[in-house]
Amino acid sequence: MYISSNILFSSIVRIVLLYIYSLNSKYIQDYNQIRFELVGYYDLTCQDYFSRSIWTEINKSRNITLDETSLAIDSRLEYLPEPFFDSKDYSKLMLPFVFATTPNKETIEAAATLSSWFGAQADWRGADFPVLVNKTPEQHSVVFITNTSKPDFLADYPDVEKPTIDIISSPINRYKKMLLILGRDEKDLKTAVNGLVFGHKVMTGRSASIEGINQIPMRKAYDAPRWLRGDRPVHFNELTDYPTQLQAKGLNNGPIKLNIRLAPDLFTWREKGIPITLQYRNTPEDETLDSRLNMLINQEFISGFILEKDDSLLSTTKTLLPLIANTDTTQNTEDFSLDGIDLAKRNELNFDFRFAVLKKGECAVAPPGGEYGVIDGHSSIDASGFDHYIALPDLNVFANSGFPFTKYADLQQTLVVLDNNPTPKAISVLLNLTGHFGAITGYPGHRLTVQHLNDNINYDDKDVLVITKPNTATNNLDDGSQTNILLHNNQRAIKQAIYNGAYDDDDAEKIQINVKSSGDMAVITGFQSPFDSERSIVSLTATTNKAFTLLDNALMSSESLELIKGSAAIINTQGIKTIKTDKQYFVGHIPVHTLIWFHLSDHPFILALLSILVLLLISFIIWRLLQALTYKRLAEGDK
Helix, strand or coil, rough: CCEEEEEEECCCCCCCCCCCCCHHHHHHCCCCCCCEEEEECCCCCEEEECCCCCCCCCCCCCCCCCCCCCCCCCCCCHCCCCCCCCCCCCEEEEEEEEEEECCCHHHHHHHHHHHHHHHHHHHHHHHCCEEEEEECCCEEEEEEEEECCHHHHHHHCCCCCEEEEEEEEECCCCEEEEEEEEECCCHHHHHHHHHHHHHHHHHCCCCCCCCCCCEEEEEEEECCCEEEEEECCEEEEHCCCCCCCEECCCCCCCCCEEEEEECCECCCCCCCCHHHEEEEEECCCCCCCCCCCEECCCCECCCCCCCCCCCCCCCEEEEECCCCCCCCCCCCCCCCCCCCCCCCCCEEEEEEEEEEEEECCCCCCCCCCCEEEEEEECCCCCCCCCEEEEEECHHHHHHHHHHCHHHCCCCCCCEEEEECCCCCHHHHHHHHHHHHHHHHCCCCCCCCCCEEECCCEEEEEEEEHHHHEECCCCCCCCCCCHHHHHHHHHHHHHHHHCCCCCCCCCCCCCCCCCCCCCCCCCCCEEEEEECCCEEEEEEEEEHHEEEEEEEEEHCCCHHCCCCCCCCEEEEECCEEEEEECCCCCCEECCCCHHHHHHHCCHHHHHHHHHHHHHHHHHHHHCCCCCCHHHHHHHHHHHH
């Protein structure tokens, strides 16, 4: 839609116009674009279409008002994930999860799987899953029901004989829908959710029962659908969201954008970069024009090229190493990341075609017309060949990429430990986190394991996520139990975060002040697992329900995520404070020679001494070998 204003300028004049315009509802579709175009003239004989003396400004306070009317829709499974998630709605997804009573472990696992699936659908929009216990929601919602546990507002709902998915209208609002997850018991709920997230495309009608599920294959490490593959080069057409994404048209085109997310533990120390093979095409250029293609990563300029003028050349290929690593030998071992890219976050590649304009006469500048630039879909980026090795704890990596839990997209090696009787707010924090993980990986975390503190838990070969109140009672636990060891380490990490953060210098004397207060405070800590040196523990604790809300808001806000870093984060009503406490530990694997060189790079004298010792050892071995050969030759001469 074009709204044009033809204005004759005899001098530079600012004119304020107010339009009240009614849009014809017949033109409104799923996705809509309104374009305002000013056609202005400052002279009748001499024109520069790019003169800055012709301009207009649309006030930011202007708005579009929609008169909306709710419509009743059919309860049909083929609409899924609508109406519970609408891809045309750019606002944050808000979807309550309803339980008849405080859910047990199996029910929480089912809910976490479903929240991760909805989180994957919501992607960058974010998602919030408030937990309601035996309350009727006023919006679209998900309700978990077993034959023996039903909320009061659905107490008469028929029992089921198999895991079942139903959609019904809300009993208090006919325009809102309820997605019912039904089962004979809690185990059926997990089966129903898995059937939904992996089989919703073949579901029709109001109800569907899950007759059976074949064995779902285990995910491999780092194979999340939204992460750049590490086993081969990835073509650009594998990264696109719509057909014309790699094409730019016209002089005022926006840049071509591609989003990439890399494994956060790529070991990039002293690497030259991640190679990109770039192929692009453009309309032939006039010999007098110099048009360019600029490449940027996260709005940082990387490289630029002059567009070809030979119309017989259809494609140009450039091989780049645009993501240059920090090769400073004096760097700290914590600083082994690629310049221009953040491994913990989603990164944006921009390819900006800048076409030149044609000069005609002394004062006229006109666009030649028909400008096209295309990034070939067979262009590729290659992140294969990198080892995986990272320094932890690093809460920034956890907050922005979910690592180490998202190393496996299905969360097969993630263990969640909750209080024996978790509050709805604590469960909501978990569901929001798993939704966040789903948005990061693009895959439902259906292999997540949930345990309570009073369970007999096996912590071996697991990354552990703890969501509890800070002073959890352990009287019913054996002093030598693994859970008690976990809690004691957790309390030590919390105390270090709160009390021992006076100095960053490891040799400085720590100041410890014990304080008891009744305020709202949440603490996020990360530390090495006491059960497995290759595993990590991330603890989220909150003193009150309001503190759980503070914790939830911090983890769900992009602005707050930037502030969460180090090994501990303290969250209160005044903001977020981060502290570096325990010494770092490393997880992953790199070659032995690289491991030695990397960890000794900050100690040049030790490295030099080690090099001399190795040289002497090699010299001694060669000397002994030559001596043995000499003795052998002399012995042969005696014979």
